[in-house]
Amino acid sequence: MNIHEYQAKELFEKYGVATPKGVAVKASAEYSTALGQINTANGIMVKSQIHAGGRGKGTFTNGFKGGVKFSPNKEKAIENATAMLGNTLVTAQTGAEGRKVQTIYFTEAANLGKRPDGRDDEYYLAILLDRATSRPVIVASTEGGVEIEQVAHATPEKIFKVQVDPAVGLQPFQARQIAFALGFSGDLFKQCVTLVTRLYQLYWDKDCAMVEVNPLLVTKEGQLLALDAKVSFDDNALFRHPDIVALRDLNEEDAKEIEASKYGLSYIALDGNIACLVNGAGLAMSTMDIIQHFGGSPANFLDVGGGATKDQVSAAFKIILGDKNVKGILVNIFGGIMDCNVIATGIVEAVKETGLKLPLVVRLEGNNVQAGKATLAASGLTIVSGDTMADAAQKIVKLVNQK
Amino acid sequence: MSILVQENTRVLVQGITGDFGARHARLSIEYGSQIVAGVTPGKGGQIFEHNGVKVPIFNTVADAAKQTGATVSAIFVPPPFAADAILECVDADLDLAIAITEGIPVRDMVRAKRAMQGRRTRLIGPNCPGVVTPGRGEKSHGGCRIGIAPGYIHKRGKVGVVSRSGTLTYEAVWQLTCKGHGQSTCVGIGGDPVNGTSHLDVIKLFNEDPETEAIIMIGEIGGNAEVEAARWIKEHCKKPVAGFIAGATAPAGRRMGHAGAVIGGAEDTAAAKIKIFKECGISVAATPSDMADALLRIWKG
Numbered sequence: 001m002n003i004h005e006y007q008a009k010e011l012f013e014k015y016g017v018a019t020p021k022g023v024a025v026k027a028s029a030e031y032s033t034a035l036g037q038i039n040t041a042n043g044i045m046v047k048s049q050i051h052a053g054g055r056g057k058g059t060f061t062n063g064f065k066g067g068v069k070f071s072p073n074k075e076k077a078i079e080n081a082t083a084m085l086g087n088t089l090v091t092a093q094t095g096a097e098g099r100k101v102q103t104i105y106f107t108e109a110a111n112l113g114k115r116p117d118g119r120d121d122e123y124y125l126a127i128l129l130d131r132a133t134s135r136p137v138i139v140a141s142t143e144g145g146v147e148i149e150q151v152a153h154a155t156p157e158k159i160f161k162v163q164v165d166p167a168v169g170l171q172p173f174q175a176r177q178i179a180f181a182l183g184f185s186g187d188l189f190k191q192c193v194t195l196v197t198r199l200y201q202l203y204w205d206k207d208c209a210m211v212e213v214n215p216l217l218v219t220k221e222g223q224l225l226a227l228d229a230k231v232s233f234d235d236n237a238l239f240r241h242p243d244i245v246a247l248r249d250l251n252e253e254d255a256k257e258i259e260a261s262k263y264g265l266s267y268i269a270l271d272g273n274i275a276c277l278v279n280g281a282g283l284a285m286s287t288m289d290i291i292q293h294f295g296g297s298p299a300n301f302l303d304v305g306g307g308a309t310k311d312q313v314s315a316a317f318k319i320i321l322g323d324k325n326v327k328g329i330l331v332n333i334f335g336g337i338m339d340c341n342v343i344a345t346g347i348v349e350a351v352k353e354t355g356l357k358l359p360l361v362v363r364l365e366g367n368n369v370q371a372g373k374a375t376l377a378a379s380g381l382t383i384v385s386g387d388t389m390a391d392a393a394q395k396i397v398k399l400v401n402q403k
Numbered sequence: 404m405s406i407l408v409q410e411n412t413r414v415l416v417q418g419i420t421g422d423f424g425a426r427h428a429r430l431s432i433e434y435g436s437q438i439v440a441g442v443t444p445g446k447g448g449q450i451f452e453h454n455g456v457k458v459p460i461f462n463t464v465a466d467a468a469k470q471t472g473a474t475v476s477a478i479f480v481p482p483p484f485a486a487d488a489i490l491e492c493v494d495a496d497l498d499l500a501i502a503i504t505e506g507i508p509v510r511d512m513v514r515a516k517r518a519m520q521g522r523r524t525r526l527i528g529p530n531c532p533g534v535v536t537p538g539r540g541e542k543s544h545g546g547c548r549i550g551i552a553p554g555y556i557h558k559r560g561k562v563g564v565v566s567r568s569g570t571l572t573y574e575a576v577w578q579l580t581c582k583g584h585g586q587s588t589c590v591g592i593g594g595d596p597v598n599g600t601s602h603l604d605v606i607k608l609f610n611e612d613p614e615t616e617a618i619i620m621i622g623e624i625g626g627n628a629e630v631e632a633a634r635w636i637k638e639h640c641k642k643p644v645a646g647f648i649a650g651a652t653a654p655a656g657r658r659m660g661h662a663g664a665v666i667g668g669a670e671d672t673a674a675a676k677i678k679i680f681k682e683c684g685i686s687v688a689a690t691p692s693d694m695a696d697a698l699l700r701i702w703k704g
Contacts, residue, residue, distance in 0.1 A: 129509060131626045134516045134597045166517045207510050236482060237508035270654060281594060282568020282623060286649040286691040289673075293690050298652055334570045334577070336553030337430065365577065367553065389574070390692035 001233045003247045004049040006105040008229035011206070015198045019226045022107030024049065031081055034106050035074045042109045043070055044077040048084045049103035050094070051252040053230075058091035060084065061098060067091065070109060077106060102251055110227060111220040122215035122227075123182055124148055125196070127203040136164040136203065138196065140178045144215035170200040191224040206244060207237030256319050263315040265304055272297030273327040274400055275320040277313070279304050279334060287332045290389055296397035299326050308338060313346030317354055328359040328400035330392060333366075340364045340372030348379040359399035360384065363392035405536040405588040406563065406608040406615070407499060407527070408475060408547040412536075415440035415473035417480050417488045419451050419460065424479030427503075427551050429453045431477075434554035435538055435545040440467035442476075464488075465495040475499040477533065477549045485529060486511035489599075493524045501549050502529035502599070512597035519599070526599020532569035532591035543585075550591065552576075560585015562698065563609035565602055566621035567594045571649060571691060575619050578695035584704050587615040594623075602632040610640050617643045617702040619694055620685070624650035625671050630679050637683035645698035647688040648676045 006024040013019060022045075023034040035044065048055055048067035055067035064083040071077035081104045090098035113121035122144035130137035140160045143151040152159050160181040162174045172193070179192035195216075203211045212230040219225055238245050250258060260267035266281065270288070274296045278284035281303045288298035300320065304312050320326060333343050347362060363386035364372045376383050384399070386392025408414075414431070418424035419441030431438050432453045440459055441451045447462030461467035464476060476497055480488045485504040492500035507529050519526060527534060533550015537543035537557035548554045556573055558580040566572040572591050579586060590605045592598055602620060609615045618640075622629035629648065636644050651673040680687050688697035 129513070129596060131596050131628075134513055136513065166513045204510070207508055209509070234509045236506045237510060239483060240508075268654070270652075278570075280568060280570025282566070282571035282621070282649050283574060283691070285623060285653055286571060286647070288652040289649060290690045290692070292652045301653070334573050336556065336570070336573045337551065366556070366573070388692045390690055393690075 001235055001238060001244070001248060002051045002252070003231055003233075003244075004051065004103060004105075004249065005047065005229055006049055006103065007247045008231040009226070011202060011231060012226055012229055015202045017195055017198050017202075017226055018223060019229065020045070020107040020110050022105050024103050024105045025081075026103050028082060028085060031078050035077060038106060038108050040074055040077070040108070042111060043072045044074070045069070045107045045109050046071050046077050046080040046084065047105040047107065048089050048101040049105050050089055050099040050101060051249070052091050052093040052099060054091035054093050055089065058089045058094070061088040061090065067101070081106070099252070110217060110225055113218040113220050113222070120145060120215075121218040123217070124151070124214050125199070125216050126210060126212040126214070127200055127208070128210040130163060133163060135166060136200075138162045138164065138170075138174070138178060138200065140182055142182055144217070148214065164200065169204065170197060172197075187222060188218060188224060195224055206241060207234045208232065209234050256322050260302070260316075260319050263312050265302060265312060265316055265319070267319055268301040269323060270298055270300050271325070272299045273325050274396055275299040275302070275323065275326045275329045276332065277302050277304060277316050277320065277329065278332045279308055279338075283332065283334060287330065287389065287393070290393040291330065291397065294390075294393045294397045296393070296400060299323055308333075308343065308346075310342060310346035310349065313343060314350040314353065317350035317356070321354055321356070326358065328396050329356075329361070330396040331360070331362040332389060332392060333364050335364065335366035335369065335372070337367065339367055340369045341375055344372035344375040347383070348375060348381065351379075351381050351383070359396065361386050361392050361396040361399065363387070363389060404612055404614050406605070406612050407534055407588060407590065408536050408549060410536065410538055410545055410547055411437060412475055412547045413437050413439045413471060413473045414475050414477060414547070414549055415442055415464065415467045415471065417442045417464065417476055417478045417491075419443060419458070419479070420446055420449075421479060421481070425451070427477075427479065428458070430554065431548045432456050434548045435540065436548045439471040440473050442467050464491045464497070468495045468497060473497070475501065475549065478502040478504055478529075480504060482506040482508070486515040489515050489526060489529075490518060493519050493522050496523045498523070499525050499527065500599070501527045501531070501533050502593075503531060503533055503550050504528075505530040507595070509595075509597055512595065516597055516599065527590065528593040528595075528598060530595040531567075531593030531598070532572060534588065534590050535586075536588045537586055552589065552591070556580055557589065558585035560587065561614060561616040561704070562586050563605075563612070563615040563618045564589040564621070565592060565605040565609070565618070566590075567592055567623055568621065568649065571621050571647075574691055575621060575647075575694040578692075579619075582695050582699065584695065584699075587612060596626065601628045603628065603635050606632050606636060606640065606644075610642060615642065617698055618645070619698055620644055620646045621694070622646065622648045622676060624648070624653055624673050624676070627671055629676050633680050633683040633685055636685060643686070643698065643702040644684075645686040645688060645694065645701065646680045647691060647694050647697070648673045648680070649691070
């Protein structure tokens with residue numbers, strides 16, 4: 001689960017990690033009050049709150065450029081906020097449809113410190129799981145404020161990593177290693193050790209999937225400040241964090257994915273036109289692959305789970321048909337334990353209920369498959385049967401391309 | 404022989420009184436597997452009965468193992484309690500804990516895996532279909548089925564199968580069986596980021612197993628476990644290996660953010676993994692329908 005920057009910074013504040021003071025607003029009537037609560041003497045940052053990166057370089061569908069803007073005074077801040085709130089921001093990560101900005105975050109503009117070579121004094125820090133070792137890893141770099149992949153690619157020696165032993169947690173010497181690696185001394189060294197320790201505590205306490213600060217900044221006044229904050233959580237652990245669940249913003253999630261999750265279905269929308277309905281994540285992924293292999297384009301990932309019921313199949317059809325790009329459907333079920341005839345009955349009911357007019361290819365395999373195929377054949381519906389995954393995929397691609 | 408479990412392996416089931424655990428305990432009993440104990444804290448002394456087989460229920464794994472000689476546990480307990488269930492197997496010095504449970508918090512698994520270091524117990528999973536060593540009876544009856552895989556699709560034979568995914572494993576197994584080729588053991592290592600046994604661990608076991616003559620390895624995008632296994636296969640594996648990687652069309656944006664790419668490197672996409680498989684001499688299936696054929700192109704059975 002993802003949260004907004006302003007929510008992440010509220011968490012940082014709770015853990016004693018310094019961020020620029022800010023106020024989040026959801027309506028234009030609140031602008032003046034909000035701006036009155038922060039020190040605007042050095043100017044104000046106006047930041048669109050959406051769950052996607054690349055906001056600064058994004059463009060609104062109304063033509064306004066930049067989802068993050070420096071504003072020298074309150075009047076300009078209100079002007080910028082007005083151009084953003086309620087409008088749709090398209091960034092490198094949102095896709096062409098963009099995201100509607102429903103919250104604006106005003107923060108005090110920080111006095112950026114400079115390095116001897118004139119660059120802004122910006123760093124990178126992240127905590128996440130290292131899959132190779134099954135341990136948390138802290139990633140730090142002196143090269144902040146840019147895409148970390150670029151740093152890793154061009155100058156891998158500037159990426160510093162510390163692995164944490166979960167039996168004992170982050171040790172003080174490890175926090176010192178990071179502060180030394182980033183080149184800090186004196187008071188900044190102490191600030192860095194404290195900041196790393198507290199962010200790790202947050203990561204561990206709240207079952208975070210990732211805590212990322214980019215950039216981490218040194219101000220002219222010599223303060224270490226988290227200028228941006230990105231925090232995501234392990235969905236499997238949300239049951240023990242009601243405070244985190246309360247931060248969920250359904251506006252940021254795909255309506256069809258939310259609907260799917262109500263029925264225990266795992267659905268992800270894609271750009272293609274052949275919808276698929278499959279049991280099991282691995283099979284669902286490879287069903288998408290085989291559609292593409294034979295020249296088609298998958299419209300979604302949809303896993304109905306290992307023990308799909310009639311109701312789930314019916315709900316899955318409705319969700320699939322909610323996508324207007326869909327021109328055909330491929331059902332691929334390997335009914336190991338579950339009865340293929342139950343699935344077939346569910347398909348027939350769903351087709352009748354939704355009045356489906358699109359081509360439908362069904363590949364059933366496994367338990368009681370003959371009865372399942374008989375049910376489909378006896379339904380009087382135009383359902384094309386596929387014998388293998390390859391056969392079924394070729395048939396649906398052909399049917400869709402004919403149209 | 405087979406790997407990890409044999410026809411006579413004595414199995415206990417943690418969570419046998421829950422719907423999910425009970426259902427699959429029954430199916431394993433019907434398959435002829437030796438389900439010898441159940442564990443549900445507070446229900447010790449009760450009996451789980453199916454098809455005339457009486458399975459005693461114990462309060463603790465240690466009691467169940469001591470009194471029945473069970474050496475392997477199938478874990479079906481709900482996610483919040485699953486890591487605890489795994490560690491209870493470790494404490495009882497079982498040979499193997501197979502965690503079927505889906506949805507265990509990553510932090511719980513990070514701690515449990517650390518606590519298992521240097522201990523006797525091997526973990527398979529979590530979030531996995533389990534392990535099947537097919538039997539020699541009709542429709543492979545009499546084998547050791549631990550987990551949720553359909554037993555009847557198997558056939559006893561010479562091919563080892565290892566995969567993260569359940570249904571994709573069944574697909575490969577069914578293709579083999581339909582073509583007349585049986586399996587030594589089929590292992591589902593699970594789809595979670597933190598798991599107990601890797602592709603490579605299982606490949607090493609197959610490499611040493613005299614009954615296994617050929618191997619199918621099924622992987623997917625994310626992490627570098629398949630790549631690690633492929634490189635080892637190139638250097639050390641004595642047996643023909645076919646492979647498949649799922650997720651060529653998966654949207655990249657759904658994976659972990661920036662720093663994850665730093666850790667994962669460039670080797671966790673499907674295209675990169677397939678390229679490395681080929682470089683390592685693995686016969687790559689073009690589609691999931693081609694898994695058995697990919698093996699049969701390099702192995703005559």
